[in-house]
Amino acid sequence: MSHLIFNQPSEDKSALEDAGDFTPRFDDRGLITAIVTDAGDGELLMVAHMNAQALALTIQTGTAHYFSRSRGKIWKKGETSGNLQTVKEIRTDCDQDAIWLKVEVAGHDATCHTGRRSCFYRTVTLREGKPMLDIIDDERHFDPQDIYGK
Amino acid sequence: MSHLIFNQPSEDKSALEDAGDFTPRFDDRGLITAIVTDAGDGELLMVAHMNAQALALTIQTGTAHYFSRSRGKIWKKGETSGNLQTVKEIRTDCDQDAIWLKVEVAGHDATCHTGRRSCFYRTVTLREGKPMLDIIDDERHFDPQDIYGK
Numbered sequence: 001m002s003h004l005i006f007n008q009p010s011e012d013k014s015a016l017e018d019a020g021d022f023t024p025r026f027d028d029r030g031l032i033t034a035i036v037t038d039a040g041d042g043e044l045l046m047v048a049h050m051n052a053q054a055l056a057l058t059i060q061t062g063t064a065h066y067f068s069r070s071r072g073k074i075w076k077k078g079e080t081s082g083n084l085q086t087v088k089e090i091r092t093d094c095d096q097d098a099i100w101l102k103v104e105v106a107g108h109d110a111t112c113h114t115g116r117r118s119c120f121y122r123t124v125t126l127r128e129g130k131p132m133l134d135i136i137d138d139e140r141h142f143d144p145q146d147i148y149g150k
Numbered sequence: 151m152s153h154l155i156f157n158q159p160s161e162d163k164s165a166l167e168d169a170g171d172f173t174p175r176f177d178d179r180g181l182i183t184a185i186v187t188d189a190g191d192g193e194l195l196m197v198a199h200m201n202a203q204a205l206a207l208t209i210q211t212g213t214a215h216y217f218s219r220s221r222g223k224i225w226k227k228g229e230t231s232g233n234l235q236t237v238k239e240i241r242t243d244c245d246q247d248a249i250w251l252k253v254e255v256a257g258h259d260a261t262c263h264t265g266r267r268s269c270f271y272r273t274v275t276l277r278e279g280k281p282m283l284d285i286i287d288d289e290r291h292f293d294p295q296d297i298y299g300k
Contacts, residue, residue, distance in 0.1 A: 004281060017264055022274045022281035033197055035185055042192040047183055047248040059274065059281055092283065093269035094262055098197040100270050112244050114167055119243035120250050124172045124209065131154060131172035131209055133242065 004056035009096060017094050024055060025097040031067060032099060036111070039088040039102040045111040046119045048077075055099070062087050064101055081147045082107030110141035113148070117141060154206035159246060167244050174205060175247040181217060182249060186261070189238040189252040195261040196269045198227075205249070212237050214251055231297045232257030260291035263298065267291060 009023040010016050016023070024032050031049040038045055048066040050058065054074050057065040064085035068075045078084035085103035092099050105111055112119040121137040159173040160166050166173070174182050181199040188195055198216040200208065204224050207215040214235035218225045228234035235253035242249050255261055262269040271287040 004276075004279075006281065019272065019283050019285050022283050033183055035194060035197060037194065044185060044187065044194075044250055047185060047243060059276055090274040091270040092272055092274055093197060094264055094271070099274070100194055114244055120241040121244070122169065122242055124240040124242055124249070126154075126209055129154075131156065133169050133172050135169050 003053060004060060006052060006055070013095075016096055022092065023096060024052075024092070024099070025095060026052060027097070029069075031069075032097060034064075034066065035098065035100045036064065036085065037100065037102055039104050043118055044120055045103070045105070045117070050099070058087060058101070059090065064103060077111075078105075078107060081110070081113075081142065083110055085111075108141035113144060115140035115142045115144050115147075153203060154209060156202060156205070163245075166246055172242060173246060174202075174242070174249070175245060176202060177247070179219075181219075182247060184214075184216065185248065185250045186214065186235065187250065187252055189254050193268055194270055195253070195255070195267070200249070208237060208251070209240065214253060227261075228255075228257060231260070231263075231292065233260050235261075258291035263294060265290035265292045265294050265297075 007021050007023045009025045026032050030051050034048050034050050036045045049069060051067040054065040054067045064077045064087055066075050066077060084106045087101050087103055089102040090099060110117055116137055122133045122135050124131055124133060157171050157173045159175045176182050180201050184198050184200050186195045199219060201217040204215040204217045214227045214237055216225045216227060234256045237251050237253055239252040240249060260267055266287055272283045272285050274281055274283060
C-alpha cells in the first residue's frame with residue numbers, strides 16, 4: 001500500500017478553514033497533535049503525536065498509529081497490549097494543526113500504559129497554594145507488569 | 151498575585167504517574183498541550199498551548215489563559231469575543247505533558263474564531279484516495295467580522 005501524500009497547506013487562511021483538501025499543518029518537528037476520545041461515550045482517552053506517515057497509516061488502515069517522540073519511531077497503538085484503536089471518525093480543527101480521533105478500543109478497553117481506561121486519571125487542584133494531583137480513577141484493566149514486563 | 155511556581159518533574163517515572171505534586175512537563179519550547187472540552191456535554195472545543203505563566207494564571211484565576219505561538223504572548227481566551235472560559239476541572243495525563251480543561255463558555259457559547267461552537271467542525275475522509283474535509287457544523291454563533299473586524 002503506497003502512503004498517502006498530503007498537499008501543502010494553503011497560505012490563505014480562509015482556504016485552510018474551508019472544506020476541500022485536508023492539508024495537515026505539521027510543526028517544525030514534523031508532528032501534529034492527535035486527541036483521542038472514546039467513540040461511545042466521548043471520554044478523553046489520550047493525547048499523542050503523529051508524523052505524516054503515522055497519519056497516513058491511520059487514515060488508510062482505520063487503526064490508530066502514532067509517532068513516539070521518545071523512541072523516535074512509528075507506533076501502532078495496542079500492538080503489545082492488544083488495546084488496538086479502531087477509528088470511527090477523524091476531525092481536524094480550524095487551522096488543521098490538530099486532529100481528533102473517535103475510536104473504539106479493543107482488548108482490555110484500556111488506553112493508558114498504567115492499565116487505566118484513560119491517561120487522564122488525575123485532577124489538578126490548588127491546595128494551600130500548591131498545585132496538587134489526586135487520582136480519581138484507579139481501576140486497572142490490566143497489570144502493566146504482565147503486559148510490558150516492567 | 152504572585153505566580154505559581156511549578157516544581158521540576160521527577161526523573162522517576164512512577165513518581166510522575168502518581169498522586170502528589172503537579173509537575174507539568176513543558177516541551178523544549180516551554181509549552182504544554184491543553185485540550186479543552188465543554189464541562190456540560192463533553193464536546194471537544196479546541197486544542198491550544200500554555201507556557202508556565204498561562205498555566206499558572208489558569209489555575210489561579212479559574213479562567214483559561216493560553217500562549218499564542220503566532221503572536222508570542224499570553225492570551226486570555228475570549229477577551230475580545232466575550233467567550234471567556236470558566237474552568238470547572240483540570241486534569242493531567244500519565245506523564246504530565248498535557249492538560250485537560252473542562253470549561254463553561256460565556257458569551258456566544260462559541261470557542262472557534264470562525265464563530266462556531268468548536269474548532270473541530272470538519273471531518274476527514276478518504277475519497278478516491280484523497281483525504282478530504284467536509285464541514286459538519288456550519289452554525290455561526292457570532293460574525294467574526296463584527297467581533298474581530300477582519
